Amino acid sequence: MAVYTTLSSAQVSAYLSPFNLGELVELRGISGGIENTNYFVTTQAKGQPPQTFVLTLFEDLDYEEMPYFIGLTEHLVAHNVTVPAPLRNETGSALSLLAGKPTLLFPRFAGDHLARSEIGKNECAIMGRELASLHRAGQGFAKQRQSHRGPLWWNELGPRAAQCIEGEDATMLMMAIGQxxxxxxxxxxxxxxxxxxxxxxxxxxxxxxxxxxxxxLYNASNDYLLFDIAITVNDWCISADGSIAPHLYNAFLDAYANIRAFTPLEQQYWNAMLITAAMRFWLSRLETFHSLDNHQREEGVTVFKEPDVFRDILRHRMQKFHQLP
Structure with missing residues (x-):
């Protein structure tokens, strides 16, 4: 959500014209994040109140990859999953190029993300139900996509990242990949x-x-559902030190299982998935922090997320065995 690609008001006005949303009245870059360029775009049609949208330019994903995400979000919306689907212009197209980057325009939803201190049992239960609903709805989506940050990526990047960190940490990283x-x-x-x-x-x-x-949803792909649950638990259901917070953990997983029950094999491999999910996000943060990717990053543009947060989460997952409730 950083601004890697700077746009002028004239460029954005020309892009917006086929959407028939009125005149551009404000263009504001959204700071933070590490992958895409995002702007808040406010327009106003004559005699109508202003409307604000989110304009996203994709810095990593190719134009040919975008139909998967467009189709997926539209499919999920049709199945009552609360995700933003891109707007389509007067010709019925959602996707175009802006400044040479694949670009989509989305409605802006009310609200904001929760602070860590605001996450409680109720919020975790809501997200458990939401993720299970997304998984169930996704079963009917025919298109397939392999993750661009899956096993091939971490087996290639892992040894390079291990060279940038301390000995015990490097060993832990490679052990998690090997597991x-x-x-x-x-x-x-x-x-x-x-x-x-x-x-x-x-x-x-x-x-x-x-x-x-x-x-x-730009990390969406076809993968083990258990991996997705582990990713989410490793962020939503933790204490300040990265260890599992049992009250949040149980609220999330109980709510999820009320919609999609876990299988015996998922019970068996659950702890391994918690470890894999922690490794994957530690590695992606190491990639950015140590400039191991291909981004041309300018000082002050990107908000770098602290890699050690996920190092500590991974250490906790490797030290304590967890079971599904």
Whole structure:
């Protein structure tokens, strides 16, 4: 959600014209994040109140990859999952190029993400139900996509990242990657389907105590559903030191299981998935922090997320065995 690509008002006005939303009255970059360029765009049609939208330019994803995300969000909206689907212009197209980048325009939802201190049992239960609903709805989505930050990525990046960190940490990172590879060699028959892939608390908007939208589905792919649950638990259900907070953990997983029950194999591989999910996000933060990717990052543009947060989460997951309730 940083601004890597700077746009002029003239560029955005020309882009907006086929959407028939009125005149551009404000263009404001959204700071933070590490992957895409985002702007708040406010327009006003004659005699109408102003409306604000979110304009997203995709810095990492290719134009050819975008139909998956457009189709997925429209499919989920049709199945009552609260995600933003892109607007379509007067020709029926949602996708176009702006400043040479694939670009989509989204409605802006009310609300904001929760502060860590605001996450309680009720919020975790809401998100457990929401993720289970997304997984169930995703079973009917026909298109397939492999994650751009899956096993191929972490097996290539892992050894390079290990060279940038201290010895014990490097060993832990490579052990976590090796554990996932060993699990894969057993070919576990775990439920698969569409996953969100990044359902952290800053990717959910709450308004007056209710979920208004689940956002940022650009890590969505087809993978183990259990992996997605582990990603979400590792952010929503933790104490300040990264350890599991039992009251949040149980609220989330009980709510999820009321919509989609866990299988015996998911029970068996759950702890391994918690470890894999922690490793994956530690590695993505190490990638950015140590400039191991291809982004041209300017000082002050990107908000770098602290890698050690997920190092500590991974350490906790490797030290204590967890079971599904």
């Amino acid at each position: 996932y590879d060993a699990m894969q060699s057993q070919q576990p028959n775990l439920p698969t389907g569409v996953i969100h892939g990044d359902l952290f608390h800053d990717n959910a908007l709450f308004n007056e105590g209710k979920l208004s939208a689940t956002i940022d």
